[in-house]
Amino acid sequence: MAKNSEKAVKKTTNKIVKSADNSGTKCLEDKNYKIENPLDEEYVNEVHVSDFMKALAYDPVKGVDTSNAEHISAWTDALPVRGTTSSTKNQKKPSKRKLREQEAAKPKGISHSLLQYPLIFMIGLIMFIELIAYISLRQIVRIWENVFSWRGKKRTLRNNLRASKTYKEWCESADALDNYMHKDEWKKTIPFAYYDYRLLQKVVKHLKMYRQGDTMEDATKLMDVLYVCLKQNFAGIENAKLYSNTYLGTKALIEEYVEEVTRSIEALASNKYISIEEKRLAFKLYSKNYGRTAFCLSGGAGFGYYHLGVIRALLDRGLLPSIITGTSAGSLMGAIVCSRTDEELDLILNPELSSRIRICQDNWPTKLYRLVTQGSLFDAEQWCREAMWFCKGSLTFKEAYERTGRIFNVSVIPYDPHSPPKLLNYITAPDCVVWSAVLASAAIPGILNPVVLMQKKRNSEHLIPYNYGHKFKDGSLSTDIPTLALNTQFNVNYTIVSQVNPHVHVFFYANQGSPGRPVTHLEGRGWRGGFLASTIEQMLKLDLAKWLKVLRSLKLLPTVNDQDWSSVWLQKFDGNVTILPKSDLSDWLHTIADPDADRLKKLMGSGQIRTWPKISMISNRMRIESCIEKVRRLLRTSPKSNRVGRFNSYSDAEIEKLSQHLEQHDTTNNYANNSDAGSGDELVFLSRRRVSMPDGSFQHLQDKDSIKEQNRRRKFMAQFLDSPKEGNNSTQSSVLFDSHSDDSDSHSPPPSSPEDYTHN
Template identity: 55%
Template sequence: MSPTHSPKHSRTKKYAHHTQNYVNEFSLEFLDESHIEAFEKALAKDPEEDDLEHISAISDFMPIRQKVKRKKPKVPSGFEGISYHIVRFPMMLIIFIIITIELLLYFLVRQIVNLWEYFVQWRGKKYFLREKLRQTTTYEEWVDSAKKLDNYFNYDEWKGEIPFGYYNFNLIQKVNRDLINLKSGPNENPARLKSVLLDCVKNNFAGVENVRLYSQTYYVTEALDHLRTTKSLSNEEKRRLFKYTHKNYGRTALCLSGGAVFGYYHLGVVKALFDADALPTVLTGTSAGALIAALVGVRKDFELSQVLKPELSSRLTACAEGFPGWFIRWWRTGARFDAVDWARKIQWVTKGSLTFREAYERTGRILNISVIPYDPHSPSKVLNYITAPDCVIWSAVIASAAVPGILKPVVLMQKSKNGNLVPYNYGHKWKDGSLRTDIPTQPLHMHFNVKSTIVSQMNPHVHLFFYAPRGSIGRPVSHRLGRGWRGGFLLASVEQYLKLDLSKWLKWIRDLELLPNIADQNWSSIWLQKFDGNVTIWPKSNIWDFLYILTDPTWERLSQMIRVGQRATWPKLHMIANRLRIERAIQKGRAALRREERKRHNKNRNWDNHSNGGTIQNIQNEDSTHTNLILVLTKTDSDSGNSIGDIRESVGLDERSSLTDSTIDTSTSSSSDSESVMTPEEGQDLL
């Protein structure tokens, strides 16, 4: 239960001095009424309408605007056959009765397990130790309490068992020995070391990423650092090594689920990761998770350290409207909330009308937001700086929260070159992405090579069915040294059977299209998505949260949610940090090699311009971890033929940026120690 990893200091404290030099985030305003007016105008326009007059004629010789009679189809387009319409509803009724009975049995089994654990397993001293663990307020306190529980249950004994059944001990021991011997000493062999790393730097190599282990990865990162600096390998060999290891090992993404007011528990998850310097660069959010992901994705570290506090409640006012107002709107339009009102209130969260590209260039974080089109036959879409670079983030957040009955589908907005907002994708409307794709693992893997996901799951309809019969990270089974089954093997078997059988009936309803559309939406897939990840964090909500499911959090409730989210994340920090340590070592090696390549290229370019009578001054931004170079042509001979465009091309500057603005601000980004902030074009090259 107790991890060996502990952050040296809180990053919130680290950036505390920045608040004295910068304006308080909560006092800033970003509202631009012209952008809100453009959004309101786009919502009012029907995307199916256009300015062209459609005319028809029977033939070229007949007058225009001639009415053409069309034959009515003999069979309606939506007709599925006689047997379908006869059997559909009786079959659905029978299935719903079976599902209801199985649900009652499922919750009965769960309550029996809870009562058995409460009255039998957790008694005496271990009960008080667990309560102390649950009441901790800092990570250091949690580690201390977790160690006491480990000692009481003798949970450390499994670490002395060699081999242990959940990973290949002999293979790990051999790899560790080779990494040490090949790195230095008489057996030093960089070529062989490179081969070993290519074999072992992969997902869950030898089972070391098993959620039941706390694996150590120090030797791998040390070997990667050694190969990055060794002179025995050429730069081209190093480049291929780090490219292949990056492709094999992949990246980690933080995925924030939907969940209405439950989504504010994500703030505690983000804060725990941020304080431990374990916040991934790739972020994705859906519905309520999109709001939190946007809050993080547009802010640098010192800004983020200011807002991850209960004082944030003063800026979360989307549900402030009283009962008469929202009820009248719901009665007239079928939606409780007004999209234009939300657009005004969300401006502070997204720092105004930042686009996905602008947010990436500003912070280095890769923000992704899931939405689905209003058209039920079109596929879902994940918006980011690659798929929708000019799309405005606040419009994507609102679209991702557009649940039928809560908010009507909205138009996405994009920023034009002159800074004005115009409708995105011809003004078609979009809605809540969690209805189909709560955790978009496939697009993340395709665009950003994401092979490991940290999922903060707060959907209430999913929380009810979360059950770990063999325990979870930080919450092992309380008997048989953590290797038993919660409630015993028989109850665990019944629980698994009922859950799988419920899933079977739900798939039957979906595949046979038995469930009719409600509010123009097919709801049959809402329980059949993938809701977990390699590491899944389940902040423990309580039943009283349902009373506030569509209300703004107070200072007290938000403070409690942040604490609960932190406590749920602390047990996972060690496993997350182990993986990120390797990822950052790979990224550090790739960034260093890219800098060396640029320096060599710029030196050659400098020599060529000297030989042609011109001089180039290299201005290096020493504060940036990416060491961006701005090349300024100070003198060019009329016969040299070296234009500003040639210089842009030689260093890979975007044609839309100016030479004086090409350096990207990378100060205090969440990955500034390991990954370089770069332009989207450079990011694609690195991927």
């Protein structure tokens, strides 16, 4: 096993370096790279713009409309009222009724009224002092690392790494830095406290043995071992610490495991002893147990253009998940991805895209005048026209999914401050127009007024308001990363987060390293800036979070635009993999500004180079997940013969084309009704395995034999279950605010054994 691991290190490193090409940055380096057609296309639909403005002008309280455009609207979902829209020019002040409702929602009490503002002042002063101390500490650590940790040849190698223009160059520089710092020896060493290496060795050995076997028993055991090991974080292999000790790659045993699992999946897909029905059920369970990966794009105003570099890096490696969620600026970037195919994205994801970014084209006097007169810096009609290009016209969520196969999710919150956030996608809002959801997700108070979601009407060229004409605003104010909703609707249990929120990413501090960025001293086992600095950093950050929770719990902060702004900080901002930008002062100066070609080139390049260190961790996850999904698509289109054929003889395009008419129905049934696909399928898989008859037909085992077979297979699989003693350690990214706060989105891990499912 040690020799195999040593070979795997060299093989994996060479594979990564060789597979890295220049496609990810060709558009950034070639000054003569010109785009003709995609960027010149126009998608503005004047009828839809007019429908949107009429719906936006409608007064849900008075029900007055001067445009004769009839639709259903209401103050609440339970009380629909038929009415029409009115002009937007004469904006009325809040009604007495609404003022009374706002007053009734405020806490009462003499002591609260007397102490509210003194407490705000006192807590604010404490937080200001702690914030200054925190920023100062971070700068001290940064200077200390540059002066003492990076010297001589090590500094030269790091500079080469940072100066890499392509992923291939970056891999070569990272490998050289690993070799200089003796990280290659760490990769070859199998034992490590953060994963169950003994279990992994056993699984690799048995998978290889059963994959090479040619009997019915070998095929069944191969299927059973895969059933046990195809689970999230099996044996701890997804622990970030396993990728935080090197610049490139991880333990050789993990690379060997991922390689063997993908080979075994392919072998099972073409195995002649397992029927098509059994394979379909097995891979349905594999997909459910392993879960799915979502790519989450945070908000961040002008910082959001970093997302384009992250998208480009993942797209070029073939690692872009099919489930994508965006909030605020992230929803605009996500709309580009989810409304276009890979070929179309390859043409437009380049610095020339800046010619289409005209969101902030008005001058500042115009913006300030609009802020004073209308309450927002930007005009909804202008943003509507510009957003149509990013969304490829008035595509609905369902149409975008059918066109690209990507599941786009947009997080919004109703204008009513007490309503829960909503996650819009092709299941929850299939006919909702994507550009209206993007505008709603970007409607930050003061930046853009709340807007009405629009939906297509059957057999009509006009759009009508969605959800009775309720208005919605930026989802990042409450749920920037909607992990709970994604898990519920699509079985997502692994998230790749591109986090560019300026008020958040500055507080991420990996005190013991992060994937692709190990600590520089004590062979990666030390602390950033030393243990004392890491301790002070944690204390200051947690104390800041504590005071924010006090302000929220005691309702001390006054609401602005009916919004509790404490949730902007007190929510979950990270994921299993979190990609952070390397921002500078110029980024803050361009927070509300459109980038030109040079600036967009810089932002995209920075986004790519910050993504490359995470590629190894993302790749090991996505290789297995993609392999499972590819087999499932193949099995959907397979004839009822017993053999599927050679797995690799089908291209992704051929499989996608064959299964396109079944994809939507299958995805909806598997994930929207995920709770119904649980224990029953497991019991059928374990106890009702079909036995081949002499004539080639199949029959079910009898009840007594079925129970016996179920117990036998459970006993066999028990030897491959996770050990409770090892591989359980996990680390969370350090964020300013407690990820397990009351408002955070989280989900429970999937059951780790077959017995767990029988009790669900």
